[in-house]
Amino acid sequence: MKKIYTRPKSLKRTPFHYCPGCGHSITHKIMTELIDEMNLQDKTIGIPPPGCSVFAYNYFDIDMAESAHGRGAAVATGLKRAYPEAIVFTYQGDGDLAAIGTAETIHASNRGENITAIFINNAVYGMTGGQMAPTTLLSQKTTTTPYGRDDKIEGYPIKMSEILALVKGSAYIERVAVNSPANIIKAKKAIRKAFQVQIDCLGFSMVEILSPCPTNWKMSPVESWKWIDEVMVKEFPLGVIKDITGKKDAG
Amino acid sequence: MKGYIEIDQVLCKGCEICTFFCPKGMINSSDKLNPSGYRVAVFNDNSECTGCAICAVVCPEVAIEVYRG
Amino acid sequence: MAKVLMNGNSAIGEAAIRAGCQCYFGYPITPQNELTEYMATHLSRKKGCTFIQAESEISAINMVYGASLAGVRAMTSSSSPGISLKQEGISYLAACELPAVIVNMTRGGPGLGSISAAQSDYFQATRGGGHGDYRTIVLAPSSVQELADLTYKAFDLSDKYRVPLVILGDGMLGQMIEPVEFSYEAPKEPIIRNNALRGAKGRTSRIVKTFTSNPATVEEINWSLFRRYQLIKQEEVVWDTFMVEDAQLIVVAFGIAARIAKGAIKSARIEGMKVGMLRPITLWPFPAEKVREVANRTNYFLVFEMNMGQMIEDVQLALEGAGEVSFYGRTGGVIPTPNEVLRVISRLYYQKGLK
Ligand SMILES: Cc1ncc(C[n+]2csc(CCOP(=O)(O)OP(=O)(O)O)c2C)c(N)n1
Ligand code: SF4
Ligand code: SF4
Ligand code: SF4
Numbered sequence: 001m002k003k004i005y006t007r008p009k010s011l012k013r014t015p016f017h018y019c020p021g022c023g024h025s026i027t028h029k030i031m032t033e034l035i036d037e038m039n040l041q042d043k044t045i046g047i048p049p050p051g052c053s054v055f056a057y058n059y060f061d062i063d064m065a066e067s068a069h070g071r072g073a074a075v076a077t078g079l080k081r082a083y084p085e086a087i088v089f090t091y092q093g094d095g096d097l098a099a100i101g102t103a104e105t106i107h108a109s110n111r112g113e114n115i116t117a118i119f120i121n122n123a124v125y126g127m128t129g130g131q132m133a134p135t136t137l138l139s140q141k142t143t144t145t146p147y148g149r150d151d152k153i154e155g156y157p158i159k160m161s162e163i164l165a166l167v168k169g170s171a172y173i174e175r176v177a178v179n180s181p182a183n184i185i186k187a188k189k190a191i192r193k194a195f196q197v198q199i200d201c202l203g204f205s206m207v208e209i210l211s212p213c214p215t216n217w218k219m220s221p222v223e224s225w226k227w228i229d230e231v232m233v234k235e236f237p238l239g240v241i242k243d244i245t246g247k248k249d250a251g
Numbered sequence: 252m253k254g255y256i257e258i259d260q261v262l263c264k265g266c267e268i269c270t271f272f273c274p275k276g277m278i279n280s281s282d283k284l285n286p287s288g289y290r291v292a293v294f295n296d297n298s299e300c301t302g303c304a305i306c307a308v309v310c311p312e313v314a315i316e317v318y319r320g
Numbered sequence: 321m322a323k324v325l326m327n328g329n330s331a332i333g334e335a336a337i338r339a340g341c342q343c344y345f346g347y348p349i350t351p352q353n354e355l356t357e358y359m360a361t362h363l364s365r366k367k368g369c370t371f372i373q374a375e376s377e378i379s380a381i382n383m384v385y386g387a388s389l390a391g392v393r394a395m396t397s398s399s400s401p402g403i404s405l406k407q408e409g410i411s412y413l414a415a416c417e418l419p420a421v422i423v424n425m426t427r428g429g430p431g432l433g434s435i436s437a438a439q440s441d442y443f444q445a446t447r448g449g450g451h452g453d454y455r456t457i458v459l460a461p462s463s464v465q466e467l468a469d470l471t472y473k474a475f476d477l478s479d480k481y482r483v484p485l486v487i488l489g490d491g492m493l494g495q496m497i498e499p500v501e502f503s504y505e506a507p508k509e510p511i512i513r514n515n516a517l518r519g520a521k522g523r524t525s526r527i528v529k530t531f532t533s534n535p536a537t538v539e540e541i542n543w544s545l546f547r548r549y550q551l552i553k554q555e556e557v558v559w560d561t562f563m564v565e566d567a568q569l570i571v572v573a574f575g576i577a578a579r580i581a582k583g584a585i586k587s588a589r590i591e592g593m594k595v596g597m598l599r600p601i602t603l604w605p606f607p608a609e610k611v612r613e614v615a616n617r618t619n620y621f622l623v624f625e626m627n628m629g630q631m632i633e634d635v636q637l638a639l640e641g642a643g644e645v646s647f648y649g650r651t652g653g654v655i656p657t658p659n660e661v662l663r664v665i666s667r668l669y670y671q672k673g674l675k
Pocket of ligand 3: 256275277302
């Protein structure tokens, strides 16, 4: 019999430090599959700022550099401008991209920087222990919203994809989820397209990924995967939010 | 037998995602602990596996290899 | 090349381009805008070069970090409040051993302060400035010509030791117009450092990072930086002296304050007072040994700064109690005149009974 599914070449052998069922692991897997399929291993450079994925460089077998919390888009801008031949992506959590790094992200997008943001929306601050994120849902309990997020005090879950779609320099924005076989395949397609947009020099691309965090949601992995469908997508609907290419993706 | 899978006992974290999604109910959780202390998933080889690779697509740990013939 | 008249900020820009700087990222703030504007006009049009007016100083320094990762010469400039914002980025640059040139045309602080010249960021510049145990090389020019010359040196030193480097000027130096000659010939080929992140082609992949879960590893990083800093201290201290040979009183001043002090010293000499000056050009590493050497000839020091007394601590540390150190300073952006400094010198000279 033929082996039809195996570990991607650009994924190091190191076991993930992520919790069981974590969406970071799935995302790393599909990204490294794509890097192999698109033959990008020797020209891709990844920027993972602090967040649970700060150690992403232990897994991606490509050039990678840490950045300060929230500054990924600025670091990627400098890197890409200095070396335009590279394929540059940031890999940012919701705290990173949608709170501390909002300015960097919006302006990199507005300048149409030819970079790709992989935006992990897990509705919490994972690394620091489950505090409220800007994307935390209303009435969702976190360690800093112990009574549930209250819009009168904490405001509303912020929709970065919709905000960035309004910015002229963005070329491609899609929201996906990594919580079912079909969704994972769609997520992979979206990231492929985002990389292609960068290869074609069309401007800023971002894929927002609704990503399970069973640990801080205090759920089993399977429950957390279901919760995305049952609850999270109601606030964060899936689909292409902006696409200037006009092309339907060929897969 | 159309397909079979191999589960890497070291990488598996016993999340049961594969168990939940396998359309044929081919994967069970077990009492076996791996070196990291996770209860690993086991392939319940009763020849109904189609090699569809759904389990591998959803496995966060990239612990599953799929064979089809 | 013949001399041209130029303001200090633009001279830094021209020198940086000649030194092979390929990327400039900045954010407007007075009194350094001429530099940002010079780069917008001249660097942005050069092949393979980039100018970005960033959305903040935080972004600008992180763009520098990104460009430095790619192995090219990159710089940013700002003035005091903006330099405060850059400190996080400078700490990361230091930790990741990435070269970068950061220009601070200091203005009066704290807070928004004033837009006039000051030297009150001495501590911030020479003590690392951001979090963690690190230093940056700090160069203190005192003329437009020196701004240009030290800018070439800045890129070379920063690359050589893989440390971020601060050019500590001030609003007056940045805006004064003087003749300047650009002696440095721009390299024909772009400078690309080894170990850059440019894709893992034909080699194993590279990681640039500071964070580890093992404190012992971070301690080792600190030791490795510390050893490099020791080497810099041994090799790279630069200073200038003026009429110190027979001096009874030594003025210690840097940057624009040294310019003002020089005028005062010349007048003091005409009045028969034996006064000289020691001007540190590298503020870190500080020329401590030179201070001690001068102290073999006289016991009397006057530290003159445009702040409330910051470099004076380095002078006192260098002397280890050996000399008598007085201080005179103006701050907040107030620019003292040579006559004012002359009065201080005269008073001190006679109080101490010097002849
Ligand atoms: C300047 C700064 N502030 C705070 C932190 C602490 N910190 C590390 S990661 C993080 C947020 C993590 O949340 P998120 O970006 O959503 O990523 P996740 O861990 O959920 O994947 C914070 C606040 C930091 N590293 N730097
Ligand atoms: S805390 Fe959440 S996001 Fe972080 S590794 Fe665990 S499951 Fe993943
Ligand atoms: S390949 Fe398909 S049928 Fe076989 S175990 Fe995996 S999911 Fe089940
Ligand atoms: S999905 Fe992977 S990690 Fe989870 S139980 Fe199955 S084999 Fe183990």
